[in-house]
Amino acid sequence: xxxxxxxxxxxxxxxxxxxxxxxxxxxxxxxxxxxxxxxxxxxxxxxxxxxxxxxxxxxxxxxxxxxxxxxxxxxxxxxxxxxxxxxxxxxxxxxxxxxxxxxxxxxxxxxxxxxxxxxxxxxxxxxxxxxxxxxxxxxxxxxxxxxxxxxxxxxxxxxxxxxxxxxxxxxxxxxxxxxxxxxxxxxxxxxxxxxxxxxxxxxxxxxxxxxxxxxxxxxxxxxxxxxxxxxxxxxxxxxxxxxxxxxxxxxxxxxxxxxxxxxxxxxxxxxxxxxxxxxxxxxxxxxxxxxxxxxxxxxxxxxxxxxxxxxxxxxxxxxxxxxxxxxxxxxxxxxxxxxxxxxxxxxxxxxxxxxxxxxxxxxxxxxxxxxxxxxxxxxxxxxxxxxxxxxxxxxxxxxxxxxxxxxxxxxxxxxxxxxxxxxxx
Amino acid sequence: xxxxxxxxxxxxxxxxxxxxxxxxxxxxxxxxxxxxxxxxxxxxxxxxxxxxxxxxxxxxxxxxxxxxxxxxxxxxxxxxxxxxxxxxxxxxxxxxxxxxxxxxxxxxxxxxxxxxxxxxxxxxxxxxxxxxxxxxxxx
Numbered sequence: 001x002x003x004x005x006x007x008x009x010x011x012x013x014x015x016x017x018x019x020x021x022x023x024x025x026x027x028x029x030x031x032x033x034x035x036x037x038x039x040x041x042x043x044x045x046x047x048x049x050x051x052x053x054x055x056x057x058x059x060x061x062x063x064x065x066x067x068x069x070x071x072x073x074x075x076x077x078x079x080x081x082x083x084x085x086x087x088x089x090x091x092x093x094x095x096x097x098x099x100x101x102x103x104x105x106x107x108x109x110x111x112x113x114x115x116x117x118x119x120x121x122x123x124x125x126x127x128x129x130x131x132x133x134x135x136x137x138x139x140x141x142x143x144x145x146x147x148x149x150x151x152x153x154x155x156x157x158x159x160x161x162x163x164x165x166x167x168x169x170x171x172x173x174x175x176x177x178x179x180x181x182x183x184x185x186x187x188x189x190x191x192x193x194x195x196x197x198x199x200x201x202x203x204x205x206x207x208x209x210x211x212x213x214x215x216x217x218x219x220x221x222x223x224x225x226x227x228x229x230x231x232x233x234x235x236x237x238x239x240x241x242x243x244x245x246x247x248x249x250x251x252x253x254x255x256x257x258x259x260x261x262x263x264x265x266x267x268x269x270x271x272x273x274x275x276x277x278x279x280x281x282x283x284x285x286x287x288x289x290x291x292x293x294x295x296x297x298x299x300x301x302x303x304x305x306x307x308x309x310x311x312x313x314x315x316x317x318x319x320x321x322x323x324x325x326x327x328x329x330x331x332x333x334x335x336x337x338x339x340x341x342x343x344x345x346x347x348x349x350x351x352x353x354x355x356x357x358x359x360x361x362x363x364x365x366x367x368x369x370x371x372x373x374x375x376x377x378x379x380x381x382x383x384x385x386x387x388x389x390x391x392x393x394x395x396x397x398x399x400x401x402x403x404x405x406x407x408x409x410x411x412x413x414x415x416x417x418x419x420x421x422x423x424x425x
Numbered sequence: 426x427x428x429x430x431x432x433x434x435x436x437x438x439x440x441x442x443x444x445x446x447x448x449x450x451x452x453x454x455x456x457x458x459x460x461x462x463x464x465x466x467x468x469x470x471x472x473x474x475x476x477x478x479x480x481x482x483x484x485x486x487x488x489x490x491x492x493x494x495x496x497x498x499x500x501x502x503x504x505x506x507x508x509x510x511x512x513x514x515x516x517x518x519x520x521x522x523x524x525x526x527x528x529x530x531x532x533x534x535x536x537x538x539x540x541x542x543x544x545x546x547x548x549x550x551x552x553x554x555x556x557x558x559x560x561x562x563x564x
Contacts, residue, residue: 025524028437028524029520029521029524032436032437032520032521032523032524032530033515033517033520034434034515034533054460054461054499055495055499058502069502070495070498073498073524073525147491148491148492149491150489150490150491153491165516165517166491166516166517166518167491167517167521168491168492168493168494168495168517168518168521168522168525169491169492169494169495169498170494170495170498170521170524170525171494171517171521182517184517185516185517222451222488223451223486223488223514223516248489248490249456249489249490251451251488252451252486252487252488252489252516252518294469297468297469298468372456393456394456394490396468397456397457397466397467397468398456398466
């Protein structure tokens with residue numbers, strides 16, 4: 001790989017051992033990719049605090065040890081430096097403020113608080129959400145980024161037109177203190193054009209429709225770049241957030257094109273860069289039903305214990321909707337309802353009265369994490385209902401629960417009745 | 426005993442050998458693989474319940490969460506990682522995962538390893554030279 005003079009000096013140790021180790025990792029990683037060079041980045045979203053499952057077993061070694069091993073892949077311990085690039089923290093291991101989630105997990109809370117203090121002092125901004133674009137980190141079109149979190153990566157590329165590959169914990173750590181990432185994949189304009197045309201034959205309108213479409217398309221195209229024909233209803237941020245999260249769970253989609261909606265897609269022809277699609281696939285009634293059934297394939301019992309909303313983290317509009325659906329109602333004695341949103345938006349939910357409405361019904365508003373990341377759910381949860389295709393995909397694999405996927409209204413109704421009555425309509 | 430030789434591009438250097446575990450399905454890290462046991466846990470995956478530990482893993486590529494590298498990094502520290510990985514499609518997930526797993530890794534083969542290698546075959550990987558030598562289990 002070809003390095004600039006400045007990069008070569010960083011690799012040689014001119015900025016100390018941490019930057020040396022970071023450059024060493026970026027060079028090994030760049031060579032593994034077959035990349036020719038690095039590209040400057042000044043927008044990094046990664047994960048540093050060691051409060052998640054498994055990784056917290058290493059936390060007693062201290063935050064410099066955590067940073068060296070898990071953010072730089074360095075067996076030699078180095079001292080973390082003030083970040084060079086604008087860097088934000090993604091989701092955490094626990095909602096350190098919420099007693100509902102913290103029972104018996106005081107040690108995890110302590111690790112997280114210490115980690116926040118340590119990495120915060122190094123310039124890592126504690127957004128603590130999988131949706132940095134909902135709370136102020138909104139890259140502009142063409143901006144080179146180094147983001148983790150597959151649902152944020154696809155949003156960053158497709159909806160915002162900024163450029164990032166799906167980075168990992170180690171590569172974002174190295175990027176934070178060097179301001180570099182391999183110039184590969186979606187950083188390169190010609191790699192951003194569509195490969196597969198998806199001919200959508202059924203209406204796609206509400207959030208559930210978009211989730212199912214994303215889940216179906218992820219399996220169909222895997223790592224490729226779909227462009228869509230026939231999506232006539234205008235989506236908003238919430239729908240594209242769910243759609244992207246689903247497509248990045250069943251497959252590895254990092255970029256897509258919707259003519260007239262996504263910023264790099266003036267037209268269908270433009271999406272393919274003037275070339276013919278490699279393949280045209282149909283999304284019709286049968287494909288929709290199959291994806292829906294796959295999403296619900298783990299669910300057997302209609303008695304629901306736990307309703308989870310907010311994967312990816314809810315926008316304030318979604319928290320408001322959940323609050324209105326719950327107004328004047330009371331959760332079943334057999335269910336728990338957790339609504340996840342970024343902590344910055346929880347503040348808005350508190351001020352707007354949404355948190356009070358949800359709590360009056362017996363639910364909770366939580367922040368910082370989710371059940372799949374934290375592996376924390378209400379005690380004895382066996383059957384979950386969620387409006388998130390991503391959470392329905394991952395929770396059964398990670399925790400062994402059954403999962404129902406449906407609309408937010410179906411989920412709230414299940415929270416109130418304790419029974420699942422959702423379905424494909 | 427007859428052997429088949431494949432040539433590819435080094436991803437991570439080193440030499441290793443072991444029994445092949447082959448899947449035509451892309452593999453998840455976070456949310457699809459448990460580093461404590463080395464087993465695939467993705468509910469609808471053909472390898473669900475099967476351990477990758479000490480295998481020569483032959484697969485199309487990585488999918489899913491950006492926690493891919495971290496989970497295979499944890500597998501290295503827990504001693505549950507594969508001995509080597511051979512794959513077709515280079516993405517940031519699988520490349521970074523290979524780097525932090527620190528096992529020999531090869532891609533960009535002259536022939537598709539998924540067509541040639543079967544689960545149970547004995548596979549020698551010389552990643553530095555990009556050479557993979559396969560001894561069929563049935564031979």
